[in-house]
Structures are given as structure tokens and as C-alpha cells.
Amino acid sequence: MSLFQILMLAATLFFAYQIYRHVHELDSAAPSGGNRSEPIPTPPSASALVDEADAAYEAGEVEKAKRLLEEAYALEGGNVETINKLAFVTAKSGDVHRAIRLYERSLEIDGSDDLTHNAIASLYRGEGVYERSEEHYRKALSIDPEYAQTHYNYANLLVDMNRTDEARTHYERALELRRDFPQAREALAELERQS
Numbered sequence: 001m002s003l004f005q006i007l008m009l010a011a012t013l014f015f016a017y018q019i020y021r022h023v024h025e026l027d028s029a030a031p032s033g034g035n036r037s038e039p040i041p042t043p044p045s046a047s048a049l050v051d052e053a054d055a056a057y058e059a060g061e062v063e064k065a066k067r068l069l070e071e072a073y074a075l076e077g078g079n080v081e082t083i084n085k086l087a088f089v090t091a092k093s094g095d096v097h098r099a100i101r102l103y104e105r106s107l108e109i110d111g112s113d114d115l116t117h118n119a120i121a122s123l124y125r126g127e128g129v130y131e132r133s134e135e136h137y138r139k140a141l142s143i144d145p146e147y148a149q150t151h152y153n154y155a156n157l158l159v160d161m162n163r164t165d166e167a168r169t170h171y172e173r174a175l176e177l178r179r180d181f182p183q184a185r186e187a188l189a190e191l192e193r194q195s
Contacts, residue, residue, distance in 0.1 A: 044071075045075070046071075046072040046075040046076035046079065046082060047072075049068045049069070049071050049072035049075070050068070050069065050072050050081070050082055050085065052068050053065040053066075053068035053069045053072065053085065053089075054085075056068060057089060062089055062092050062093055063093060065089050066086070066089045066090060066093055069082060069085055069086040069089060070086065072086075073086050078109060080106050080109050080110050080113065080116075083102050083103075083105055083106040083109070084102075084103070084106050084113075084115075084116055084119070086102055087099045087100075087102035087103045087106065087119065088119070090102060091123060096123055096126065096127060099123055100120060100123050100124070100127075103116055103119055103120035103123070104120065107120070111139075112143055113143075114139075114140040114141075114143040114144040114147060114150065115140075117136040117137070117139045117140035117143070118136070118137070118140050118149065118150055118153060120136050121133045121134075121135075121136035121137045121140065121153065121154075121157070122153060124136065125153075125156070125157050125160065130157060130160060130161050133157050134154075134157060134161075137150060137153060137154040137157060138154075140154075141154065146177055147177070148173075148174040148175075148177035148178035148181055148184070149174070151170040151171070151173045151174035151177065151184075152170070152171065152174040152181065152183065152184045152187070154170050155167040155168075155169075155170035155171045155174065155184070155187065156187070158170065159187075159191070164191055164194070164195070167187075167191065168188065168191050171184050171187050171188040171191070172188065175188065
């Protein structure tokens, strides 16, 4: 064997060894077990979880919707829509105090959402915390004074607080803004009967 043949054999062995090492590294990096042609499943996005939660809620599966929204909230804790939906289903499932905390978190992010102020005010009213409820109804009205539902909700709170003259004013305003508002019309008629 000539010197040239020995060098060629050594070079061939060296390159064969390099290829062997490279293939071995690829095998080590690949996940063990399973077909390598199958993609690794990716976890669902927060928006996909919210969509699935919406469908679950519409199907009457409140606890499933809550679980899915909890997952979405864990992924995207600063999304106001997710927080508000989670607060809503949390209240529906009976945990009003946690729902209030979630709505408060939402308002920390976006304090100019009159619907969130309405929602939290309603929960505070249900808990008998009238001062906090009134604070949020007033904020909602300062954001959108033309929303009939806020006037109606606030009037209901004022009735609870025995402030019927103010309640009457807000029922009337609700009816000015939305003529086809039978609940406001009935509540106003009830006030008139009581006076």
C-alpha cells in the first residue's frame, strides 16, 4: 500500500466517522419514541381557548367554559375581554368575590369600559355593598350617559337605597333613551303606585 493510498484510507475513515457522529447527534436530539414525521402538538392559543369557552357556555357548560377561560387567562393575563368573560362565568358559577376581583383587574387595565363598571356594580349591589355599586354606576354614566341600561340599573340600586326620587329620574331617562324598555316602564309604574 502506497503512502497516497494510506492517506486516502485515513481521510475516508475520518469522514465516515464525522458522518457517524452527525447522525448520532441527530438521533440524540430527536424526541424518543413515536413517529418522527408527526408534528409535535402545540398547545392551543388563548383566543382558541376563549372561542371554545364561548361555545361551551352557549351549550350550557358553565364549568367547562370557566376552566377554558382560566387557561386562556393563564396564557394572556392582560387581555380585558378574557378577564371579563372569566369574571362573568365565575359569577355565574357562584364565586362572586373572585368575579369582583377579576372585574377590578380588568378596570386596572381599562378603566374606561362602562360595561365592566356596570357588571361590577351589579355584583356589588347583589352583595349589598351599595356605596361601591353606586360608585361604579356613576363611572359608567360618566363614560356613556346615553346608555339606557345603566340608567335602569342605577335606578334599581337607588330604589334599594330608598332614594326613590333619584330612581324615578333615572327610570325616566332610561325610557327617554329607549322607548321599548318594558322593565323600566314597569319599575317606574311601581314607584308611582307606591307614592
